[in-house]
Amino acid sequence: MDASPLTTARPGARLALAAPRVSLSASHGIPGRAGRTVAALGARAEVHGICDEAGSALYADLVDSDMQEIRAVLRAVLQVDGPVLDLAAGVGRLTVPLLALRREVTALDVSRDALRGLAGRLLKAPAPLRERCAMVQADMAGFALGRLFGAVVLAGCSVALLDETGRVGLYGSVRDHLAPGGRFLVSTVDHGALPLPPEVGTEVHAPSGRTYRMYEYWEPDAPTWTLTALPKDRRRGQVTVCTTTQRVLCPGQLEAELERAGFVVAARTQVTEHGYRQPLVLLDARVA
Structure with missing residues (x-):
């Protein structure tokens, strides 16, 4: 057990850490x-x-304990109509709240285990909510679903999981799946x-x-x-x-990549408390 306790002045408080190295293995x-x-x-x-x-x-x-990004995404989604595509959906951190808005939601993830976890979570939800969800196992770096969405969401700074080539594929796939006036909501950490x-x-x-x-x-x-x-x-x-x-994919770099891919960033919002962590920033992009 760690001999030196982690002191917290309040929930979410951060502290500096420093000490000697150990072997990589x-x-x-x-x-x-x-x-x-x-x-x-x-x-x-x-x-x-x-x-x-x-x-x-x-x-x-x-x-699930961090509601700040969830609330920011839900506020943005409420401003558009139509179904929602939740990329890198995992076990449904955003999928379930989006479904609670009475939207049809497609949850896409490359991990079969994560989607299995989402399916288990939905089994505990009311049938009308469960029936509005479709799950797709696919790579967000390149997908073709054959339908358009009012909003495409990529939260949890998951865009940084992709390398530059993967992100180019992501942006093209998102552009092809956005309905006229649709929004691409994507978050990243401002290191x-x-x-x-x-x-x-x-x-x-x-x-x-x-x-x-x-x-x-x-x-x-x-x-x-x-x-x-x-x-x-x-x-x-x-x-x-x-x-x-x-x-590391800072907001300025992400915004520049989106613009090169044919988007315009209409809004850029810091969604975490000032000083709480390296800030999480949500970009709201539309097809130019």
Whole structure:
């Protein structure tokens, strides 16, 4: 168990972290204090990505506690008519709230495990809500669904999962699926906008009642950043660790890419509290 406790002044409070390195094999390649925590767990650590069954379940529980982006996306979707396409839908963090708006929603994800988790979640929902959802296993870097949507949503900074070539394919596919007047709502992290240390930690209380410790690691000017989460209570048994390393894609670069792909960015909104984390920014783009 980690000997030095993580102090929180309030829910979501961040703190600076610094300490010696451990071997990449022991830490599973996870940097910083998160890696040292995983290394200390030894064989008890079960490390997963965000797309497999165990990792996607933990990640979904973790991000369900953050309503700020969800509220921002729902406000934007309410301004347009028609069905919604939820890209990188995962287990339904946004899919279910979008369905609650009485919209038809297509949830697209490359992970069969994630969509299986969404299906299980929908089984607990009222039948009318469940019947408005279609699920598609496909790569968001290139898809053809044969219909148009009033809004296409790509939240959770998942756009950064794609390399430059993948993003070009994404933008073309989105453009081909937007109805006239439709909106592409896409979020990304504005790394470097705040003078934060390389690693910051948060104690997250999820709606499930579980408490997690989440670490975000980014060295200034580095091309990638790493998010790692694991349960606060690690005293016994196997410990599920969820980690993902993503590309840094700042809002200015994303906006420039969208404009080159034939979009115009109509709005750019910071959706997280000032000073709470490296800011999450939501871009609202339309076909030019």
